[in-house]
Amino acid sequence: MVTLNSLYTTPLRQEALGVDIEAFTPIAMMGVDPFVLWVHKDEGISTFEEFVEKVRSMDGDFVMGGAGQGQEDSIVIAYMSGACDLDINYIPYDGGGAVAKDLAGRQIMATVNNPAEAKGFYEAGDFVPLLAFSDERMDAYPDVPTLKEKGHDFTYYNQRAVVGAPGMSEAAAEYYRDVFSQVYESDAWQGYVESESLSNLPMDADETRA
Incomplete structure (x- = not known):
């Protein structure tokens, strides 16, 4: 298995x-697999600080999607929400592919997809990586900071x-x-x-x- x-x-x-x-x-x-926080390019967000500001301004109406409830994606989002004082509306999906597809279609506003799930959309210029939940910056995204760099001792790998x-x-x-x-x-x-x-x-x- x-x-x-x-x-x-x-x-x-x-x-x-x-x-x-x-x-x-x-x-x-x-x-x-590490996790990465992604937004659609049309959100106009390019940094984690802008993401935090946008989520707080929406007062609970910011929608994120992830695979499952009480599993990987929801655990990462729950930690980020608690650590950064964010009120996020989380929608569980059956799998990461459907999550990435709905971010591409802007049915949701952000995800924490694994890089492999978001790679095609990133390479097409549709997705913007904001934050990595890894111990160190990832080779594929050297300009993307980690949550550790933001002062929170948290990493998560699948x-x-x-x-x-x-x-x-x-x-x-x-x-x-x-x-x-x-x-x-x-x-x-x-x-x-x-x-x-x-x-x-x-x-x-x-x-x-x-």
């Missing part, structure tokens, strides 16, 4: 599911990991770890990591369990 951070958050929010994440078999951490079923034999687990290790180290995968602005985060099985 390919997992996101919702591997952790969904069982925490819905205990009745009876899912024990520690029972899964760690296979590979293929990388992590894992792209692979786990095996509970009870998988050690021999089977090692087989798949070898398979995904070859993928991870390949020029094709590392090229994808670079082009889509992911970050490498190599972790062995014990580190993943911890």
Whole structure:
């Protein structure tokens, strides 16, 4: 199974599911996706400070979209809202592609899409990146500051990991770890990591369990 951070958050929010994440078999951490705050170019906003001013001026009518409720996008937006005293109307979507599409169509006013989800619109000149929720500035967006630079000790990455079923034999687990290790180290995968602005985060099985 390919997992996101919702591997952790969904069982925490819905205990009745009876899912024990520690029972899964760690296979590979293929990388992590940072989050970026995006607005449409026609909003006329080019800095995070202008974004904050615009949101505050709208007194709760500023609309942001994101994938899911209580998951990655909403967590990032909730933290930003609390840290910067912003009243944002959040609309949950089924996936990041739909979020990016509606920002392009100006059905919403801002998003925190991963770079890969917004890349095409950014390259077309439609999206403006204002803030990165990463530890350091991203190579693809060297002029975009981080939230840490704005005085808030917060970063958020979405894992792209692979786990095996509970009870998988050690021999089977090692087989798949070898398979995904070859993928991870390949020029094709590392090229994808670079082009889509992911970050490498190599972790062995014990580190993943911890």
